Amino acid sequence: MNYIEQLAKTLEKKIGIPAEDIAGMLEVPADETMGDFALPCFKLAKTLKKAPPMIAADIAENLVLPEGFKEFKVIGAYLNFFIDPVNFIQNVISESALTGYGGSDEGQGKNICIDYSSINIAKPFHIGHIMSTAIGNALYRIYNYRGYTAIGINHLGDWGTQFGKLCYAYEAWGSKEDVETRNIDALLELYVKFHDEADKDDTLNDAARDWFKRIEDGDEYAVSLLDWFTNITLKRVEKVYDMLGVKFDYYTGERFYNDKMTPIVDELEDKGLLTESQGARVVNLDEYNMPPCIIIKNDGTTLYATRDLAAAFYRKKTFDFYKALYVVAYQQNLHFNQWFKVVGLMGYDWEKDLEHVNFGMVSLEDGTISTRKGRVVFLEDVLNKACEKTAEIIEIKNPALENKQAIAKQVGVGAVVFSVLSQGRIKDITFSWDRVLNFEGETGPYMQYTAVRCNSLLIRGKELLSETPDFSALDNDEAFKTAKALDKFPTAIENALNKNEPYLITRNIIDVAKAFNKFYFEHKIIDENKAASAARLALAKAVKNVITTGLYLIGVETPEKM
RNA sequence: GCGCUUAUAGCUCAGCAGGAUAGAGCGUUCGCCUCCUAAGCGAAAGGUCCCGCGUUCGAAUCGCGGUAGGCGCGCCA
Numbered sequence: 001m002n003y004i005e006q007l008a009k010t011l012e013k014k015i016g017i018p019a020e021d022i023a024g025m026l027e028v029p030a031d032e033t034m035g036d037f038a039l040p041c042f043k044l045a046k047t048l049k050k051a052p053p054m055i056a057a058d059i060a061e062n063l064v065l066p067e068g069f070k071e072f073k074v075i076g077a078y079l080n081f082f083i084d085p086v087n088f089i090q091n092v093i094s095e096s097a098l099t100g101y102g103g104s105d106e107g108q109g110k111n112i113c114i115d116y117s118s119i120n121i122a123k124p125f126h127i128g129h130i131m132s133t134a135i136g137n138a139l140y141r142i143y144n145y146r147g148y149t150a151i152g153i154n155h156l157g158d159w160g161t162q163f164g165k166l167c168y169a170y171e172a173w174g175s176k177e178d179v180e181t182r183n184i185d186a187l188l189e190l191y192v193k194f195h196d197e198a199d200k201d202d203t204l205n206d207a208a209r210d211w212f213k214r215i216e217d218g219d220e221y222a223v224s225l226l227d228w229f230t231n232i233t234l235k236r237v238e239k240v241y242d243m244l245g246v247k248f249d250y251y252t253g254e255r256f257y258n259d260k261m262t263p264i265v266d267e268l269e270d271k272g273l274l275t276e277s278q279g280a281r282v283v284n285l286d287e288y289n290m291p292p293c294i295i296i297k298n299d300g301t302t303l304y305a306t307r308d309l310a311a312a313f314y315r316k317k318t319f320d321f322y323k324a325l326y327v328v329a330y331q332q333n334l335h336f337n338q339w340f341k342v343v344g345l346m347g348y349d350w351e352k353d354l355e356h357v358n359f360g361m362v363s364l365e366d367g368t369i370s371t372r373k374g375r376v377v378f379l380e381d382v383l384n385k386a387c388e389k390t391a392e393i394i395e396i397k398n399p400a401l402e403n404k405q406a407i408a409k410q411v412g413v414g415a416v417v418f419s420v421l422s423q424g425r426i427k428d429i430t431f432s433w434d435r436v437l438n439f440e441g442e443t444g445p446y447m448q449y450t451a452v453r454c455n456s457l458l459i460r461g462k463e464l465l466s467e468t469p470d471f472s473a474l475d476n477d478e479a480f481k482t483a484k485a486l487d488k489f490p491t492a493i494e495n496a497l498n499k500n501e502p503y504l505i506t507r508n509i510i511d512v513a514k515a516f517n518k519f520y521f522e523h524k525i526i527d528e529n530k531a532a533s534a535a536r537l538a539l540a541k542a543v544k545n546v547i548t549t550g551l552y553l554i555g556v557e558t559p560e561k562m
Numbered sequence: 563g564c565g566c567u568u569a570u571a572g573c574u575c576a577g578c579a580g581g582a583u584a585g586a587g588c589g590u591u592c593g594c595c596u597c598c599u600a601a602g603c604g605a606a607a608g609g610u611c612c613c614g615c616g617u618u619c620g621a622a623u624c625g626c627g628g629u630a631g632g633c634g635c636g637c638c639a
Contacts, residue, residue, distance in 0.1 A: 031582070040581055042619055052619075077619090078582065120639085157639065254639085280637055289565075290635090297637040304639050333566055334634055360568090361632075390601095397601070411601085422587095423575055426567070428632065434588095435574075439601055441587040442575095449601045457598060507576070510586085521594095521603045562601080 003083060006066040007037060014059050015044065032481070035073065035080030042077055052077030085480045089539075090471040092483040097542040101549065102490035107148025110322035113315045114140050114150055117246065118328070120157035121226075121233045121253075122166055122187040125240050127377040127431050128362040128369050134420045135359060136327040137246045137555045138502035145553060146497055151319055155311065156253025158230055162191070164212025167225050168204065169194040183232040192372055216258075226255075243383050243413050245555060257310040261302050264309050265295060273345055283342050293338040305339045312343060316350060323353045325500065330358035330426065357500045360428035377431055387412030389437050390445075398562065407559045411445050414556040418444030421554045422506045442510050444556055447547055450513040451558045453520065454544035461526045461537045473532030478519035479539060485511040489546050493553065502554050509550035516543045 008023040015022065022039070029038045041055040048055055056079045065072060070084045095101060116136020119125060136152070143150040169190035170179070179186045198204040214222035234251065241247070265281075268274050274281045279298030285291065295306050315324055326336060336356035344351035363369060369376055390412040394404050401407065416436055420429075439445040458465070474480075485508065492508035495501070516539070525536045548558045 027581075029582075030577090030584085034582070038582085040620095042581075045619070076582075160639070162638085278636075282636075291565095292636070294636050299637080301637090303637065307639095329633090330567070331633055332639085335639085337566090358567095363632095393601070398599075427575075428568080430574095432574090438588070441601095443587085443601080445601050446587095449599080453599060453602080460598060503576095514586085517602060518604095520598085524598070526598055562599085 003037065003068060006068065007081060010064070010066045011039070011059065014063060015048075017044075017047065029078075029080065032484075034075070034078075036083045037081045039079040039081075040077060041079060085483075086471050086475050088487075089474045089479055089483040092487045093471075093538050093542045096486040096489065097538065097545050099545070101545060102493045103145045103147070105147035107143060107146050107322075110148050111319045112139075112143045112148045112150045113153060113319055113321045113324040114143070114327065115153045115155045115311075115325065116140075116327035117241075117248070118155040118157065118253075119233075119237055121163070122184065122191065122229050123157075123233075124184050124188060124371060124376065125237050125379045126369060126371065127364075127379055127382055130379055130382075130416070130420050131329070131359045131362060131425075131429075132327045133241075133244065133246055134417050134555060135357065135425060135500075135502060136325075137244070138421055138505075138553060139325060139327070139357070139497075139500055140247075141553050141555065142493065142497050142502065142505070145493065148322070151250070151321075152248040153250045153252060153315075154248040156230070156251060156255070158226070159254035159258060159307075161209060161212045163215060163226055163229070164208040164210070165194045165198075165205075166191055166229060167211040167215070167222060168208045170225065179228075179232065183236050187229060187233075188371065195372065240380055240383065243380075243409065244417065245413075245557065252311075254304070254307050254311075257307050257314060260310040260314055261306050264313055265302075265306065267346065268295060268342075271346060273342070283338075283345065285338060285341060288341055290334065290338055290341065293342050305335065305342075308335075308339050309342060312339075312354065316348075321350075321353065323355060325355050325357045327357045327359070329361060331361070332356070333358060355500070357425070359425040362429045362431055364431050382416055382436060383413050385412075385433075386416050386437060390415070390439070393439065394562070401561060407562055410557040410559045411439075411448055411562060414444040414448060414551070415439055416444075417554065417556050418447065418506065418551075421502045422510075423503055425501060425503070442514075444551075445562075447509060447513055447551055447556070448558050448562060450517055451544050451547040451551070452560065452562045454516070454540040454547075455560055457525050457540045458537060458544065461533060464526070464530055464534045464537055465541075467530045467534035469535035469538050470529075470531035471535045471538075473529070473535045474539060476519075476523065478515065478522050479536075482512065482515035482519050482539060482543065485515045486542055486546055489550065492550075496553075505550050505553050509547050512543055512546055512550075516540075 004023050004026050007026060008019040011022050012019040025043050026037050026039055029035055041052040044055050045052050053076055056074045056077055059079055060072065060074045063072065065081070068084055068087055070082045072079060072081045114136050117129065117133040119129060140150040140152050166187060173193060174186065174190050194204065194208070211222060215226055268283065273283050274295060275284050277292060280294050281296035282292035282294045285293060293305050294303060297303055312324060315321055328336070333356065340351055340354045343354065364375055364377060367375055387408050391404060391408040394401055394408060419436055422442065488508055489512070492504050496504040519539070523536065525540060526533045551558050
């Protein structure tokens with residue numbers, strides 16, 4: 001039953017304006033003690049030409065509430081309505097305990113390309129990469145949950161002159177054994193050494209360019225080096241993705257699109273969009289208040305806008321996406337705006353389906369991340385440390401726990417992911433060990449703990465689940481608030497999807513957990529009254545389902561015990 | 563200089579298709595385990611919602627103008 005609809009329909013007769021309009025005026029008071037729904041009568045003052053408090057009083061006179069409502073009160077210009085809690089709680093529990101609660105098939109047959117994580121070959125996976133990876137992974141799951149087909153693409157940074165530098169450095173100073181054993185660490189050292197040496201001797205840069213030319217020309221040895229660097233990077237990074245539970249459907253990077261740019265450039269030429277500017281070929285965007293989008297450099301080579309265009313066309317052709325999301329930091333706002341506009345200027349209406357899902361910067365307490373300056377925190381270290389700390393806590397709190405290591409991983413990694421996805425994307429984050437390693441309050445472990453608490457109640461009260469529940473046992477504020485939070489879960493998922501903001505789900509399940517923990521503290525769940533216990537357990541079951549589902553959607557696992 | 567973006571409690575953040583007394587977590591101080599997992603629950607203290615003007619019955623929320631921080635502004639990605 002839809003409360004607002006019912007209420008609006010009832011009020012329609014009383015007030016004399018369409019139920020739709022009334023529904024739009026109804027709101028949920030911030031303070032729950034005021035009521036479950038409210039009609040601020042200020043909004044009616046103009047049309048009815050009466051003072052708001054008078055209007056409220058008039059409507060209240062002889063008002064008969066629809067089913068499901070308990071009472072109403074007039075407070076000043078507000079008309080406040082109270083619903084019947086037991087009825088509501090019972091309905092919410094039966095829905096929210098179901099598998100697939102909040103899911104839908106609205107996205108049937110629609111492909112969503114999600115470009116996320118997008119790591120660079122031969123570079124370490126550091127804390128800055130967590131944002132794109134966690135947000136993208138969450139969106140991947142959320143879209144799938146709503147029936148879409150998400151296509152996860154790791155758009156590797158595997159092309160460019162930096163690989164010429166790396167080849168040169170490897171040939172000059174590297175050793176096969178060292179790179180095999182220390183992989184990315186060795187490659188990074190070589191890369192840093194190249195820059196140090198190149199500062200002293202500029203001819204190295206020419207040599208690096210030659211190396212990259214060899215790669216471009218398909219020189220077998222040079223290409224095999226790049227392949228090798230790519231493989232060892234992916235092998236190393238795979239471990240982190242495994243820990244995070246992150247999967248990709250494609251690892252197609254810039255290199256993949258290298259031979260797919262010519263048709264796009266030709267089309268731009270044919271459509272007369274390219275103009276000469278300082279020796280480069282650009283799309284002029286003055287009219288849109290943006291600097292030109294450079295397609296071809298003055299040395300005839302392409303750059304990333306060209307590759308992103310090629311990738312977009314490839315994805316449109318291959319997947320016929322309903323939407324293509326680019327989970328990339330806000331630093332690249334202009335870049336995406338530019339080439340999205342170029343797609344539009346080429347005459348393609350799917351420009352509107354391209355979306356830059358941007359997010360804030362991660363910096364360290366002593367400044368921005370700089371791998372070369374050694375100012376960096378590796379993601380692997382963060383995850384490992386979080387797991388170690390969890391293991392220590394388990395030793396203190398629950399030393400008899402089975403599978404301690406697996407659970408420490410779920411909780412530790414979950415804490416890191418949860419903290420990233422508990423605030424809006426756009427906020428910058430200053431990484432702090434204290435903060436990610438804090439497991440109290442509104443944190444991942446708190447969520448998991450609440451679900452585990454429900455789980456152990458369900459195990460303990462197994463045989464009560466067959467009883468017919470007496471939902472009147474849930475006639476209290478704590479159960480009511482919990483049910484209200486559960487009820488908002490589907491809307492939270494919908495909003496998270498529409499805004500590409502996973503934290504909206506996070507916030508909702510925090511509300512669920514807080515409300516339930518309060519309920520748990522105030523009420524004994526399992527007691528002599530079997531029917532009442534069954535009702536309380538039904539609530540626990542719904543809470544467990546919603547928290548587990550919500551955590552899953554943001555990429556966090558829920559242990560059975562902890 | 564131009565563009566984008568952020569500004570709410572000591573810290574980190576919610577709230578912003580305008581509504582009643584602005585919320586949470588952390589931190590601080592103080593309570594609650596003979597009882598279903600205390601990674602829990604509660605209390606106290608803590609506010610110029612960056613500033614100004616405007617729109618409105620009503621502004622943290624909308625508009626305009628400022629201030630401060632972050633990011634970006636052609637041949638890196």
